[in-house]
Each structure stands twice: as structure tokens, then as C-alpha cells.
Amino acid sequence: MRESENIFTFLRKELRPRGNIFTPFNIISGITILAGAILIAIRFIFGLSYVTNLNQEFPWGLWVAFDVMAGVAFSGGAYVLCFVVYILNEEKYHPIIRATILNGLLGYMFYAGALVFDLGRWWNAMNAFIGREFGVNSVLFLVAWHFFLYTICLLIEYSQVLCEWLGLKRVRLFVKSITLGTVIFGIWLSTLHQAGIGALVLMAKPNIHPLWFSEFVPVLFFVSSLFAGLSMVIFEGSISKRVFWGRLPIEHEHVRSHDEILLSLGKACAVIMFGYFFIRLFDFIHGHHWVYLGTIYGMIYVIENVGFVIVPMILFSVGARERKLLYVKVASLLTMIGIIINRFNYVFVAYKWYIPFSMKYIPTWMEVVVTLSIVFLEIWAFRFCVNRMPVLTPMPAWAKKQDEKKSEEAVIPLWRKEAIL
Numbered sequence: 001m002r003e004s005e006n007i008f009t010f011l012r013k014e015l016r017p018r019g020n021i022f023t024p025f026n027i028i029s030g031i032t033i034l035a036g037a038i039l040i041a042i043r044f045i046f047g048l049s050y051v052t053n054l055n056q057e058f059p060w061g062l063w064v065a066f067d068v069m070a071g072v073a074f075s076g077g078a079y080v081l082c083f084v085v086y087i088l089n090e091e092k093y094h095p096i097i098r099a100t101i102l103n104g105l106l107g108y109m110f111y112a113g114a115l116v117f118d119l120g121r122w123w124n125a126m127n128a129f130i131g132r133e134f135g136v137n138s139v140l141f142l143v144a145w146h147f148f149l150y151t152i153c154l155l156i157e158y159s160q161v162l163c164e165w166l167g168l169k170r171v172r173l174f175v176k177s178i179t180l181g182t183v184i185f186g187i188w189l190s191t192l193h194q195a196g197i198g199a200l201v202l203m204a205k206p207n208i209h210p211l212w213f214s215e216f217v218p219v220l221f222f223v224s225s226l227f228a229g230l231s232m233v234i235f236e237g238s239i240s241k242r243v244f245w246g247r248l249p250i251e252h253e254h255v256r257s258h259d260e261i262l263l264s265l266g267k268a269c270a271v272i273m274f275g276y277f278f279i280r281l282f283d284f285i286h287g288h289h290w291v292y293l294g295t296i297y298g299m300i301y302v303i304e305n306v307g308f309v310i311v312p313m314i315l316f317s318v319g320a321r322e323r324k325l326l327y328v329k330v331a332s333l334l335t336m337i338g339i340i341i342n343r344f345n346y347v348f349v350a351y352k353w354y355i356p357f358s359m360k361y362i363p364t365w366m367e368v369v370v371t372l373s374i375v376f377l378e379i380w381a382f383r384f385c386v387n388r389m390p391v392l393t394p395m396p397a398w399a400k401k402q403d404e405k406k407s408e409e410a411v412i413p414l415w416r417k418e419a420i421l
Contacts, residue, residue, distance in 0.1 A: 007166065014388050029376035036373020039366050040117065048120055051366040058361035060347045063118045066371055069197055069343035071111030072147075073221070074336065076229025078104025078154060079190035086183045095254035096261055098161055098391045099240065100233050102382060105154040110378045112147045117370065139199045146193030153186030164399050165389040173402060194225040201346060209353035211292050211301045212346055214283045220276065227272040228339045230265050234332035237262060244386055251394050259325055266328035267320035269335065273313040280305060300349055308338025 043051045054061045081100045084090045116125050128134065128144040135141045157179060163172035198221030205213055214220065241258065244250070284290070292298045312331040319327030348360065386392055390399075 010166070018387060029380065032369060033373045033376050036370045039370050043117060044122060051364065051370070053361055053364055054118075058351070060351060061118065061361060062363040062367045062371055063114055065343045065347040066340065067111040067114040067374065069346070070340045071107055072197060073194070073225040073228040073339055073343075074232040075104040075107030075111065076190065076194060076225035077233040078229070079187050080226055080229050081233065082157065082183045083187050086180055087187075092257065092264070093261060095251060095257055096233065096237060098158075099236065099386070101154060101157050102161070102385055102391055103232065103236055105151070105158050106378045106381050108147060108151045108154060110374050112151065114374055139196055139203065143193050143196045146189045146196065150186055150189040150193065153182050153189065156182045157186070161389050161391060164395050169398060169402070172399065176406075191222060195219065195222040197221055204351065207352050208346070209297055209350040210287060211289055211297055212350035214287070216279055216283055220279060223272060223276045223279065224339060224342070227269045227276065227335060230269050231332040231335040234262050234265050234328060235336060238329050240386070240392065244392060248387070248393050250392050254392060262325060262328055263320050263323060266316045266331065269331070270313055270316035270320060273309060273316065273335070277305070277309050277313065297349065297353060300345065304338065304341050304345060308334055308341055312338065
């Protein structure tokens with residue numbers, strides 16, 4: 001923002017649409033978002049039964065399975081890469097850290113926020129924060145506070161980009177000074193609530209099929225969020241390259257290191273997925289679950305673990321070793337599909353497995369439309385931020401000078417600082 005510009009003039013100019021508005025994607029997604037907004041209004045006014053097939057017997061539905069269980073896992077790349085960049089000081093991954101934080105922030109804002117849609121008495125959503133009974137022994141109390149606090153952490157981490165966009169020089173200095181502490185606190189929150197979502201399954205033990213139920217479910221949800229988040233980073237980076245690189249002045253460092261970063265992330269995914277598969281195999285053998293392999297549930301279980309864990313794990317490994325980026329990209333897509341299938345299996349297949357499939361919960365078309373509208377809305381928000389803010393593009397010159405000055409001050413010996421003062 002130029003010094004002569006009023007902030008409101010600047011924002012009015014930035015909010016104007018850029019490029020061709022009536023593209024096929026914009027038309028389809030716009031209609032879907034509009035329909036989703038209408039359905040959400042109906043849901044809040046008339047109740048869940050008007051738009052969903054949820055009831056007392058099946059309280060978990062598409063919104064919990066996709067938005068919360070899968071969507072939050074896909075946002076896990078933010079805390080993983082923040083740990084690598086800010087704690088381990090691996091500067092190689094710094095070019096993608098802003099896009100990753102943005103993806104995580106939007107994921108928590110839209111997907112975790114969609115949890116409110118699933119609450120029968122949605123006006124009690126604030127009970128975890130200001131309610132008469134806080135329910136401190138509840139898993140959802142833990143998850144709600146962690147979602148809330150971690151979203152604030154992501155917003156603080158992303159605030160450097162907002163300050164550079166708005167030209168808030170002094171605010172940027174303050175935000176940068178608290179970034180490391182915020183990252184440490186955010187990582188701690190993430191590890192707990194990723195496992196906390198899995199703890200919801202522990203509470204439903206009598207209703208979960210033995211192939212999917214395990215005392216290790218919280219650990220499995222946490223570990224799966226690691227490679228799910230990194231796979232999302234690989235997928236998002238590949239899409240961004242095709243969409244934004246031809247239209248934006250991307251940083252040279254980002255362009256130069258893009259392929260190497262994706263290959264490194266693929267190698268990390270292979271290692272983490274091996275640990276995940278080992279835990280599942282150990283639990284399978286220890287629980288004597290091979291008696292279920294001849295059933296329809298056994299077939300679904302094998303497809304999930306062979307087709308969407310072992311296969312992408314091998315593709316990640318071969319792609320990273322032989323430097324075949326296409327293998328890594330395909331593996332990331334298979335992994336993301338596998339995470340969705342795994343979460344869906346908990347809700348649609350494993351839950352109340354002892355009743356016929358014909359009697360189980362099936363989402364309505366309206367639930368599907370609302371979910372798609374949330375996904376499209378996140379894509380619109382991501383596109384808006386990348387097109388206007390220094391996410392993939394170079395930061396302003398004044399911001400670089402601030403960082404250089406802070407770096408110079410950091411290396412000045414203490415006795416020289418005292419002499420200067």
C-alpha cells in the first residue's frame with residue numbers, strides 16, 4: 001500500500017475482481033456457493049432434519065467425516081512445516097511456508113468452522129467458552145479450545161503477510177517478534193487436537209468395527225495428519241504452479257527450489273507412512289483380526305490399506321529415490337483420497353457395523369452441496385490471497401530491509417551493543 005493511499009481506498013481497489021469473472025470454474029463454484037448458503041440458512045432456521053439424514057442413531061455425518069476428520073488432517077501441513085522451518089531452521093522449505101500457513105489457516109476457518117453446522121443446538125456452540133457448564137471432561141471441549149487457539153496462532157503466523165500487504169511496518173515488527181513463541185504453542189496444540197479427534201472414536205467403542213477400532217486410534221489420527229498435511233502441500237504446490245506461475249512474479253528462490261522441495265516432502269511422506277502402516281499391521285495381528293478378512297468389511301479394510309497406504313508409500317519412496325516428480329504427485333493425490341476414505345469408513349462403514357448397509361446413514365444431496373460450497377469458498381479465499389498478497393511473490397522492499405536490519409542486530413556482540421547505546 002502506498003503512503004498516499006487511504007487504507008479504505010486501498011481495500012476497495014484490492015477487492016475489485018481481477019481477470020475474467022465468467023470462467024467455467026467461477027460459474028460452477030459460484031452457483032454451488034450460493035446454493036450452499038441457502039441450504040445453510042435453512043439448516044439454521046428449521047433444523048438439521050430439513051437438510052440432513054442425521055438422527056439420534058447416527059449423529060456423525062458427512063460434515064464430521066469430511067470437514068472435521070479429513071479437512072483438519074489436510075491442514076496439518078502448517079504445523080509440520082512450521083516445526084521444520086522455525087524450530088529445525090531448515091531454510092530449504094522457507095519458500096513454501098507462507099502458502100502452507102495460508103492453506104492451514106483457511107482450512108481451520110472453513111472446515112473446523114463447519115463443525116457448527118453439525119451441532120443440533122448450534123446456539124450452544126459457545127458453551128465451551130462462556131457456557132454455564134464448560135464440560136472440561138469432554139473430548140469436544142478439548143478439541144473446541146484447541147481449534148480456537150490454533151486458528152489464532154495461524155492468524156498470527158500469517159499476519160506478517162497481511163502487514164506487508166497493508167503496509168503496516170510497525171505492526172509487522174511486533175508480529176515477527178512473537179512468531180517463534182506462537183509457532184511453538186501452535187505445534188503443541190496441533191499434536192493434541194489431531195489426536196483428540198481420534199479420541200472421539202474411543203468413546204464409540206461398542207459401535208465401531210474391530211478392524212477400525214484400536215486403542216491406538218488417537219496416535220493413528222495424529223500420524224496420518226503428518227503425511228496428509230504434507231501430501232496436501234505437494235498437491236497444492238503442484239496446482240499453484242499451473243495456476244499462478246504464469247501470471248504472478250514468483251520469487252526466484254521458489255521457482256528454483258520447487259521440484260527439490262516436493263521430492264523431499266515425498267521422501268518424508270514415505271517414512272511417516274511406513275510408521276503408520278506398521279502401527280496398523282501390529283494392531284491387526286495383535287487383535288487377531290484376520291477372521292474378518294473374508295467379510296465385506298475385510299475387503300474394504302484391505303482396499304483402504306493396500307490401495308491408499310502401501311501403494312502411495314511405494315510411489316513416494318520410488319519417486320524420491322529416482323527423482324521422478326510425477327510419482328510423488330500421484331502418490332500425494334492417492335494419499336489424500338486414502339485419508340478421505342479412512343475417515344469416511346469410520347462414519348459410513350465401521351460405525352454400527354452390525355446393522356445392514358441399507359439401514360445406515362446416507363448423506364442427502366443437500367449435505368453434499370454444503371460441503372462442496374465450503375471447499376469452493378476456501379479455494380476462492382486462497383486464490384484471492386495469493387493474487388494480492390506476498391504469499392508466493394516477493395515481499396516489499398521495506399520488509400526485506402526490516403529483516404536485514406534485525407539480522408545485523410542479532411549478530412552484533414553484546415559489548416558492541418552496550419558501546420553503541
